[in-house]
Every structure is written in C-alpha cells, then in structure tokens.
Amino acid sequence: MTAREDRHAVIVGAGLSGLTAALRLRGAGYRVTVVERDAAPGGLVRTETLADGPLYDTGATVLTMPELIVESLGEVGIPADDAWRRLDLVPVDPTYVATFADGSELTLPRGAEAIEAEIAARLGDREAAGTRQLFGWLQRLYDAEFGTFIDRNFHRPGDLADRRTLTDAATLIRLGGLASMSSKVSSFLSDERLQRLFTFQALYAGVPPQRAAAIYEVIAQMDIGRGLSHPRGGIGRVGAVLAEALVEAGGVLRLSTAVSRIVTDGGAVSGVVAGGEFIAADAVVATIAPPTVATLLGRRMPRGPRWRRVRYSPSAVVVHGTVPRSVTETWPGHHHTLSFGAAWAETFEDLTRRPGRLMRDPSFLITRPAFSDPAGYTADGASGQVEAVSVLAPCPNLDTANLAWEAITGPYVAECLRTLDGRGFAGIAHRLDIARVDTPHTWAEAGLPAGTPFGAAHTLTQTGPLRTPNKWPSLPNLLLAGSATIPGVGIPPVLLSGRLAAARVLESWDRR
Numbered sequence: 001m002t003a004r005e006d007r008h009a010v011i012v013g014a015g016l017s018g019l020t021a022a023l024r025l026r027g028a029g030y031r032v033t034v035v036e037r038d039a040a041p042g043g044l045v046r047t048e049t050l051a052d053g054p055l056y057d058t059g060a061t062v063l064t065m066p067e068l069i070v071e072s073l074g075e076v077g078i079p080a081d082d083a084w085r086r087l088d089l090v091p092v093d094p095t096y097v098a099t100f101a102d103g104s105e106l107t108l109p110r111g112a113e114a115i116e117a118e119i120a121a122r123l124g125d126r127e128a129a130g131t132r133q134l135f136g137w138l139q140r141l142y143d144a145e146f147g148t149f150i151d152r153n154f155h156r157p158g159d160l161a162d163r164r165t166l167t168d169a170a171t172l173i174r175l176g177g178l179a180s181m182s183s184k185v186s187s188f189l190s191d192e193r194l195q196r197l198f199t200f201q202a203l204y205a206g207v208p209p210q211r212a213a214a215i216y217e218v219i220a221q222m223d224i225g226r227g228l229s230h231p232r233g234g235i236g237r238v239g240a241v242l243a244e245a246l247v248e249a250g251g252v253l254r255l256s257t258a259v260s261r262i263v264t265d266g267g268a269v270s271g272v273v274a275g276g277e278f279i280a281a282d283a284v285v286a287t288i289a290p291p292t293v294a295t296l297l298g299r300r301m302p303r304g305p306r307w308r309r310v311r312y313s314p315s316a317v318v319v320h321g322t323v324p325r326s327v328t329e330t331w332p333g334h335h336h337t338l339s340f341g342a343a344w345a346e347t348f349e350d351l352t353r354r355p356g357r358l359m360r361d362p363s364f365l366i367t368r369p370a371f372s373d374p375a376g377y378t379a380d381g382a383s384g385q386v387e388a389v390s391v392l393a394p395c396p397n398l399d400t401a402n403l404a405w406e407a408i409t410g411p412y413v414a415e416c417l418r419t420l421d422g423r424g425f426a427g428i429a430h431r432l433d434i435a436r437v438d439t440p441h442t443w444a445e446a447g448l449p450a451g452t453p454f455g456a457a458h459t460l461t462q463t464g465p466l467r468t469p470n471k472w473p474s475l476p477n478l479l480l481a482g483s484a485t486i487p488g489v490g491i492p493p494v495l496l497s498g499r500l501a502a503a504r505v506l507e508s509w510d511r512r
C-alpha cells in the first residue's frame with residue numbers, strides 16, 4: 001500500500017457529482033469507495049428502456065459542456081481522445097425549436113454563426129446584429145464568472161475581497177450582471193419570441209426572468225452559445241462511462257447499497273454504515289440533500305446564515321411514452337422543442353409565487369431523442385415504428401403549493417396533452433402510450449426536498465459564495481457535493497461540485 005492508499009474517501013451517491021468527486025480523489029492516488037443505493041450509477045441523469053423497446057431519458061435531457069466530463073476522465077489518466085470516444089457524442093442540431101401561441105416557429109441551430117444567419121433570414125439584419133452583440137456579451141459574462149465565482153471554493157471571507165474576485169465582480173457589474181435578465185436581453189433583442197428563447201433558462205434558476213439577475217444568462221451561454229450534445233445510446237451513458245473509468249482506475253463502486261448512517265467519532269466523521277456494514281472513512285463526500293445528511297448523522301441542520309431555510313426551484317411533471325412515427329412525422333420541432341403558451345411573466349409567477357399554482361397557459365419541453373439517435377430511441381411496435389417522446393411541464397414545488405397530486409395527475413396530464421394536440425402535436429392526446437409519469441411526489445420519495453429535482457433556487461442570496469457551503473460545519477472531513485451546494489443545479493454545475501468537494505479533501509490531506 002502506498003502512503004496515499006492508506007487514506008480512504010467514501011462518497012455517498014453515484015450521481016454525476018459523486019462520480020467526479022471520486023475520480024478526482026482516485027486520480028490523486030487515494031482509496032475511494034462510492035456507495036449508491038440504486039442498481040446503476042448516474043443518479044438523475046438516467047436512460048431506461050420502455051416496455052416496447054426504445055430508450056428514454058428519465059432525468060436530464062439537455063447535455064451541455066461535455067468537456068467537463070472529459071476533464072474528469074482525465075483525472076484518472078484517460079486521454080482526451082479516448083474520453084471523447086467513450087462518450088460517443090452526437091451534436092444536437094438544432095439546439096432548440098420553439099413554437100409560439102401565434103402559430104409561428106423559431107429555430108436556433110447549433111453554433112452562434114448559424115444562429116445569426118438563421119435570425120438574419122427570419123427576422124432581419126438588425127435582430128441578427130443584436131444576437132451577435134448578445135453572444136459577445138454572454139462570452140464576457142462567462143469569462144468573468146466561470147473561474148472566479150463558479151468553479152471555485154471560497155475558503156475565507158477574505159477571498160471575497162481578493163484582487164481577482166474584486167476585478168471580476170467589477171466586470172460583472174459593468175456588464176449589467178445585476179440588472180434583470182429580461183431587461184438585459186431585451187437591450188439586445190427586440191423580438192419577444194427570441195427574448196423568451198434566451199431567458200427561459202431562468203426556470204432552472206427558479207426565478208422569473210424579470211427578477212433573475214442577468215448573471216444567470218450564463219446558462220444560455222452554456223446551452224445556446226456552446227451547443228448541445230447527446231451520447232449515443234442515451235444520456236445515462238455519462239454516469240456509466242464515469243463509473244467504468246473509476247472502477248478501471250481501482251476505485252470501488254458498491255451499487256444497490258444504501259448508506260443508513262454517517263458515523264462520527266469526536267469532532268470528525270469516521271465512516272458510514274452501508275448495507276448494514278461499517279465502512280471506515282477518512283473523509284466522506286455526501287451528494288444528497290443536506291437535511292438527509294443531518295438525518296444520517298443523527299444531528300440537527302447546522303445553524304448560520306448560509307444554512308438558513310432554503311428556497312427551492314419549481315418542480316416538474318414529466319410524461320414518458322411512445323408514439324407511432326406515422327403520428328409524429330407531422331409534428332413541429334426536433335430533439336428539444338419548446339412549446340410556449342401566450343402567457344410568459346404569468347407562467348413564472350404561477351410556478352414561483354406562494355402559493356404556487358399549475359401553469360394557466362402552459363409552456364412545455366418536448367424531448368424526442370430519436371432525431372439525434374434513431375437507433376436507440378425508436379422500436380418496431382405492434383402499430384409500426386414507434387419513438388420515445390417525453391413531455392416536461394414545469395410545476396410548483398411541494399413547498400409553494402400543496403396540490404393533491406394523487407388526484408390531479410391523471411387529469412392534468414390529459415389536459416397538457418390536449419393542449420399540445422391543439423398546438424401542432426396532433427394525435428399526442430390519444431396516441432401517446434404512456435409508460436411513466438413523474439410528479440413532485442416522485443422526487444420527494446427519492447429524498448429531494450420540496451419535491452424538486454432542480455435543487456435550491458438561484459436567488460441572489462443563494463448564489464455563488466452565498467449558496468449552502470460544501471463543508472459541514474464542525475465536521476471538517478464531511479463535504480457536500482451536488483445541486484444543493486456550490487456552484488448550482490444541472491449537469492455542468494454538479495460535475496464541478498464533485499471536483500470542488502474533492503479539492504477540499506485533497507487540500508486537507510495534502511497539508512497533513
């Protein structure tokens with residue numbers, strides 16, 4: 001055993017944050033065990049198989065910044081070209097197609113230049129010039145935010161006043177980062193439909209674009225600006241690829257094993273109880289919700305301003321099933337289609353205010369991965385070829401609305417599908433063979449607070465260094481990773497959060 005292998009880190013959860021934490025620690029030469037209660041790695045980034053054949057993605061569908069996955073594979077010595085080969089990504093083009101209440105449609109092809117050309121052709125040179133300026137602004141915003149406020153551990157209050165932080169904060173203020181998202185985007189774009197396409201990402205931040213700070217436009221830079229990819233064989237392959245690399249590098253992955261306790265000894269964590277067995281650990285990285293961590297510790301939640309009651313993002317109802325291709329061939333859209341209602345500000349109000357309510361004039365994300373990966377997401381059914389179709393309808397979380405989901409799910413799903421049927425998705429109401437419906441109760445049963453998979457909202461007081469920290473107070477070798485902590489929600493932030501938690505472990509071990 002090398003000097004390094006005598007230290008052991010246990011990671012609770014094999015979602016993407018847990019796997020990137022594990023890869024960094026294993027890459028540094030330490031022993032690593034990832035304990036996952038499910039039978040497969042990947043957490044909320046998952047692909048399953050429908051009864052009649054095709055694959056379907058049950059969690060995340062929009063994959064941005066895959067280079068972060070490649071970097072994580074590099075931690076255990078996998079060269080970049082091998083990493084890209086393992087991921088086997090298909091570029092998703094167009095990035096989004098959007099349909100609007102007036103019957104019009106806008107397409108955002110892959111890449112800034114193609115988008116500008118499309119907008120010039122559809123909306124004229126002035127709007128195309130505004131789009132070019134918006135992309136330039138987004139890039140500057142990204143450059144000032146990423147290394148300083150997103151991919152970074154803050155160690156002490158003084159870090160907030162160091163030269164780099166002050167310089168980049170000044171740049172963000174100069175760029176209008178604290179103005180509202182809508183006012184900033186509308187200063188570049190005058191077409192209201194285009195404005196929606198560059199601000200709907202505020203939904204992931206859990207704040208209406210009229211109130212969300214413009215710094216969150218960085219999400220639009222990550223998806224529209226940089227383009228989307230799809231791993232052939234399903235987005236769930238991301239977790240499988242990361243897990244395989246960990247095991248190849250000598251890490252241990254224990255699937256179908258739930259952690260039932262995090263054990264402390266004096267002022268530190270000494271291990272976990274998993275599947276009834278004690279596993280000793282010199283550090284534990286927990287990728288689960290902080291209230292669950294407190295329960296596993298048998299302690300109260302920590303006190304302090306950054307541990308106060310969290311405001312959570314809205315949740316979603318997601319319907320998965322198959323539709324005959326003879327029906328879908330007349331539909332608008334592509335792999336990721338946004339179907340907007342006429343309402344916009346009201347939709348965000350419905351989803352985020354207290355009490356919240358179901359969207360009165362709903363907007364949906366319709367996902368049809370067969371466009372990018374026909375072999376995986378289609379199958380021959382009794383009524384000819386079918387394809388996997390998923391419909392995501394944002395909804396209030398369980399904190400903001402006490403809705404009787406057992407009673408309303410069926411009628412609400414039927415209503416959503418009827419609405420889509422009338423918006424050009426003819427036949428969806430009757431021909432979607434529903435295989436699964438997820439509601440806020442699904443996420444709550446999985447242990448996600450407020451029944452939302454989108455974690456803590458990115459309000460200004462829950463953002464960057466103000467978000468729930470990744471270090472558990474009073475237990476220096478217990479770290480957090482995942483969407484509850486820094487830097488945020490979604491695939492790129494949780495990949496970073498695993499690395500940041502691992503960096504904290506390494507700092508303390510390498511110091512000793």
Ligand SMILES: Cc1cc2nc3c(=O)[nH]c(=O)nc-3n(C[C@H](O)[C@H](O)[C@H](O)COP(=O)(O)OP(=O)(O)OC[C@H]3O[C@@H](n4cnc5c(N)ncnc54)[C@H](O)[C@@H]3O)c2cc1C
Nearest residue numbers: 013015016017037043044060061062259453482483490491
């Ligand atoms: C419907 C939906 C759509 C989404 N769309 C997108 C999208 O398009 N793009 C995007 O970037 N993001 C999207 N997201 C969000 C994204 O999937 C998540 O932010 C991210 O995957 C969370 O990763 P994580 O590692 O923090 O947590 P998780 O993936 O939740 O991983 C935590 C793991 O811990 C395990 N676990 C829990 N308790 C225990 C225990 N006691 N013992 C052992 N293991 C345990 C769980 O089983 C799980 O595998 C979506 C999520 C959902 C659900």
